[in-house]
Amino acid sequence: MLRESDISLSPRKDSLLQYLGRNRSHMDALSSSRTWLIQTTEREGKTEWHVEGTFIHQTFILQGPDEEFSPFTEQPREEETVPVAEAEEPPRFRPGKKELKQKKDNKKEKSILEIPPAKNGNKKGEKNKKGNEKMPDGDYESRNAYQDLRESCPPLGLETLKITDFQLHASTVKRYGLGAHRGRLNIQAGVNENDFYDGAWCAGRNDPYQWIELDARRLTKFTGIITQGRNSLWLSDWVTSYKVMVSNDSHAWITVKNGSGDMIFEGNSEKEIPVLNELPVPIVARYIRINPRSWYEEGSICMRLEILGCPLPDPNNYYHRRNEMTTTDDLDFKHHNYKEMRQLMKVVNEMCPNITRIYNIGKSHQGLKLYAVEISDNPGEHEVGEPEFRYIAGAHGNEVLGRELILLLMQFMCQEYLAGNQRIIHLIEDTRIHLLPSVNPDGYEMAYEVGSELGGWSLGRWTKDGIDINNNFPDLNTMLWEAEDRKKFQRKVPNHHIPIPEWYLSENTTVAVETRAVIAWMEKIPFVLGGNLQGGELVVAYPYDMVRSTWKTQEHTPTPDDHVFRWLAYSYASTHRLMTDARRRVCHTEDFQKEDGTVNGASWHTVAGSINDFSYLHTNCFELSIYVGCDKYPHESELPEEWENNRESLIVFMEQVHRGIKGMVRDLSGKGIPNAIISVEGVNHDIRTASDGDYWRLLNPGEYVVTAKAEGYTSSTKNCAVGYDMGATLCDFTISKTNLARIKEIMEKFGKQPISLSIRRLRQRARQRRQQR
Numbered sequence: 104m105l106r107e108s109d110i111s112l113s114p115r116k117d118s119l120l121q122y123l124g125r126n127r128s129h130m131d132a133l134s135s136s137r138t139w140l141i142q143t144t145e146r147e148g149k150t151e152w153h154v155e156g157t158f159i160h161q162t163f164i165l166q167g168p169d170e171e172f173s174p175f176t177e178q179p180r181e182e183e184t185v186p187v188a189e190a191e192e193p194p195r196f197r198p199g200k201k202e203l204k205q206k207k208d209n210k211k212e213k214s215i216l217e218i219p220p221a222k223n224g225n226k227k228g229e230k231n232k233k234g235n236e237k238m239p240d241g242d243y244e245s246r247n248a249y250q251d252l253r254e255s256c257p258p259l260g261l262e263t264l265k266i267t268d269f270q271l272h273a274s275t276v277k278r279y280g281l282g283a284h285r286g287r288l289n290i291q292a293g294v295n296e297n298d299f300y301d302g303a304w305c306a307g308r309n310d311p312y313q314w315i316e317l318d319a320r321r322l323t324k325f326t327g328i329i330t331q332g333r334n335s336l337w338l339s340d341w342v343t344s345y346k347v348m349v350s351n352d353s354h355a356w357i358t359v360k361n362g363s364g365d366m367i368f369e370g371n372s373e374k375e376i377p378v379l380n381e382l383p384v385p386i387v388a389r390y391i392r393i394n395p396r397s398w399y400e401e402g403s404i405c406m407r408l409e410i411l412g413c414p415l416p417d418p419n420n421y422y423h424r425r426n427e428m429t430t431t432d433d434l435d436f437k438h439h440n441y442k443e444m445r446q447l448m449k450v451v452n453e454m455c456p457n458i459t460r461i462y463n464i465g466k467s468h469q470g471l472k473l474y475a476v477e478i479s480d481n482p483g484e485h486e487v488g489e490p491e492f493r494y495i496a497g498a499h500g501n502e503v504l505g506r507e508l509i510l511l512l513m514q515f516m517c518q519e520y521l522a523g524n525q526r527i528i529h530l531i532e533d534t535r536i537h538l539l540p541s542v543n544p545d546g547y548e549m550a551y552e553v554g555s556e557l558g559g560w561s562l563g564r565w566t567k568d569g570i571d572i573n574n575n576f577p578d579l580n581t582m583l584w585e586a587e588d589r590k591k592f593q594r595k596v597p598n599h600h601i602p603i604p605e606w607y608l609s610e611n612t613t614v615a616v617e618t619r620a621v622i623a624w625m626e627k628i629p630f631v632l633g634g635n636l637q638g639g640e641l642v643v644a645y646p647y648d649m650v651r652s653t654w655k656t657q658e659h660t661p662t663p664d665d666h667v668f669r670w671l672a673y674s675y676a677s678t679h680r681l682m683t684d685a686r687r688r689v690c691h692t693e694d695f696q697k698e699d700g701t702v703n704g705a706s707w708h709t710v711a712g713s714i715n716d717f718s719y720l721h722t723n724c725f726e727l728s729i730y731v732g733c734d735k736y737p738h739e740s741e742l743p744e745e746w747e748n749n750r751e752s753l754i755v756f757m758e759q760v761h762r763g764i765k766g767m768v769r770d771l772s773g774k775g776i777p778n779a780i781i782s783v784e785g786v787n788h789d790i791r792t793a794s795d796g797d798y799w800r801l802l803n804p805g806e807y808v809v810t811a812k813a814e815g816y817t818s819s820t821k822n823c824a825v826g827y828d829m830g831a832t833l834c835d836f837t838i839s840k841t842n843l844a845r846i847k848e849i850m851e852k853f854g855k856q857p858i859s860l861s862i863r864r865l866r867q868r869a870r871q872r873r874q875q876r
Contacts, residue, residue, distance in 0.1 A: 256413040257740040275307030288409035293692035300692035302334030306404040327381040332374025333405035340405035341371040349388035428744040436742040455517040465620025468567040475539040496636040498572040500546020501563035505636025509540040570615040576717035629793040630724035640730035643672040648704030648713035660705035663788040676700030690733035763802035765831040784808035811836035
């Protein structure tokens with residue numbers, strides 16, 4: 104028996120029930136339906152009712168003051184396989200510029216998918232009757248409930264992998280590498296597109312009976328669909344129009360209507376730019392199916408997609424509760440444009456003025472300042488013996504998760520410092536931390552303008568003048584390796600602090616102003632350890648990033664400090680919630696589990712002029728690339744979970760700056776010697792002391808033979824042991840000047856220049872010749 108409460112969003116449901124009660128066949132058919140839809144449309148002063156279920160498909164008109172219903176049209180129920188699309192002009196749905204904004208409410212249509220009462224007596228999908236207001240026409244309607252129905256819903260998580268492969272199904276597939284599990288927004292194809300990792304779902308046949316389906320595993324309010332074509336270098340495949348169907352049991356399907364006819368949604372006009380289509384009204388169901396109706400004439404049916412929806416609360420759903428992720432941190436979880444980012448930095452600085460400082464390292468191509476926040480117990484000055492650490496993000500403007508993680512990190516550290524968290528207090532007191540959230544603010548603003556999910560894979564990646572900052576640094580690898588390969592030169596090639604070539608410093612060189620600002624920043628501050636946060640993958644990459652063999656594109660190319668870089672990478676990956684999880688699905692094509700969520704950059708893909716290689720060869724800083732998520736620009740509803748995924752890793756990685764040895768290099772008078780060289784036996788890479796004579800050398804636990812030397816000084820060698828406990832081993836050096844250096848110093852003191860022995864002998868011989876004459 105169909106209950107009155109099972110019909111929701113019906114202003115005059117009593118009259119409808121009376122009519123259905125007088126027409127027993129309709130009542131029985133509707134009661135037998137496992138899913139059914141009620142929709143009303145105002146036409147010429149009359150209310151047209153459309154009732155659809157598994158075994159009924161009928162429209163009624165409310166007419167006259169007596170509110171009698173009479174049948175208007177009656178059609179047989181459509182079969183599950185959909186016929187060829189009618190020749191009609193598909194409606195155009197254009198996305199807004201901001202975060203998946205909804206279009207204006209259509210108050211003339213209301214639609215919701217209902218299900219029968221649950222066995223425990225509760226009605227799933229039943230509206231809350233509280234707070235109803237009297238409408239002008241005498242009907243009782245809940246304004247708030249209807250506004251909630253029209254609110255924007257976030258992506259369900261095809262791109263972020265919250266939706267598993269087992270939740271995606273398709274009618275047919277061309278091959279496994281083009282299966283339904285590959286139909287995720289922004290998924291990238293492998294180098295060889297005919298492998299297991301191709302760039303879309305592609306149907307096995309090109310006909311209008313194909314579909315791709317999502318099982319949300321719970322009742323969900325679906326609000327929209329975002330589609331792309333196939334990611335491919337060689338092929339052009341995309342869908343130009345499609346229908347949308349919903350179901351509660353995956354057997355009986357209801358097609359989304361546009362009035363009395365099936366709605367045709369406009370798809371893509373090329374393969375990479377995402378297109379958002381919003382449903383005319385939100386629909387509640389468990390399953391949603393996309394049925395392509397037309398496609399690029401020279402291509403095939405191929406799609407990547409994301410579904411927008413709000414899962415409905417279900418306390419009985421153990422699967423969902425087990426996978427929920429919440430955070431207790433009271434932080435600002437949202438995407439911040441340039442102005443909002445600057446304001447947030449001010450708020451943090453005002454909350455913690457004694458440990459924070461805002462400064463900028465330069466300007467972008469469009470004149471936006473590159474702001475950084477320093478966190479230290481003495482902000483604004485380098486303390487002798489205290490290492491310097493940096494996090495940077497946003498070199499690719501569209502990889503915004505790293506930017507938001509750094510903004511969340513500065514809030515978190517300020518709050519925890521004020522709350523007395525001893526771990527954070529010790530870290531701030533013993534480390535000078537620099538946080539640069541946006542290296543490419545121009546690119547970010549481009550991505551922010553279109554919003555999450557709609558920028559594709561590359562919008563905003565480059566600077567305003569089209570430069571990829573991440574690969575825009577001087578190529579010092581080639582200079583080092585070419586010098587090492589020249590056997591005719593017997594002198595030892597410098598293995599550190601390799602100078603920047605003159606051609607790179609020329610104004611005519613294609614170097615971004617942002618890159619030059621970062622280089623000046625790196626040279627000014629004696630950084631010890633750094634991480635640049637990127638997106639689109641879930642792995643930590645360590646140098647070298649460039650292969651040594653010129654004819655290869657992938658080759659394991661370790662640095663002399665490979666063992667240290669491996670540990671640094673693992674320290675982040677192992678404390679991340681997902682990076683080392685062997686059960687997780689790969690983001691795109693690469694499986695990094697064989698190295699526990701880490702990878703040598705050159706063995707992944709070769710890059711010349713990377714920030715990691717430049718930092719290692721030109722400065723003392725060990726830099727790694729940390730890819731923090733599969734989704735470059737996640738919806739802001741995902742930020743709390745992403746923060747929980749990365750929070751511990753961000754802190755642990757900063758703590759690694761205190762691993763290894765540290766100390767001072769002084770002369771006999773106790774004065775620090777700048778630019779002194781620290782060498783470790785067996786490691787062909789040296790570092791140098793800072794301006795005050797202090798140094799930090801990252802090393803793994805073990806015993807090392809360390810030598811300190813400087814121009815004009817005798818060298819000094821010590822055995823230094825590094826333990827497993829956190830905290831660098833103190834290893835100071837006192838070195839004395841050489842005899843020649845002392846002579847030069849004495850001669851300069853009295854205004855005379857020391858004369859070399861060869862010149863002195865020549866002058867003596869000249870005097871002897873003059874005397875003999």
